[in-house]
Amino acid sequence: MFAGSFHSRIYLGVGSVFCAVGIALLIRRFQSTLCERCWQRLHRDLKDGSEISFHCAKCDIVWTTKVFQDGC
Numbered sequence: 001m002f003a004g005s006f007h008s009r010i011y012l013g014v015g016s017v018f019c020a021v022g023i024a025l026l027i028r029r030f031q032s033t034l035c036e037r038c039w040q041r042l043h044r045d046l047k048d049g050s051e052i053s054f055h056c057a058k059c060d061i062v063w064t065t066k067v068f069q070d071g072c
């Protein structure tokens, strides 16, 4: 059916847009965060290994997260 395939293409398109937005938000989340003490925006501390960490120079605290992006 033409109508059915047309609608499923729309849903596929909408789905992939939401997927792309979700990935973009995840990437943004992992590239910058807020220091939970002084609320200064922190950028990701790039290190070897898979742990994601953010260093606040003002508070001298390293914030880490064990959450990993596992695809869509």
Ligand SMILES: [Zn+2]
Binding pocket: 035, 036, 037, 038, 039, 040, 056, 057, 058, 059, 060
């Ligand atoms: Zn801080």
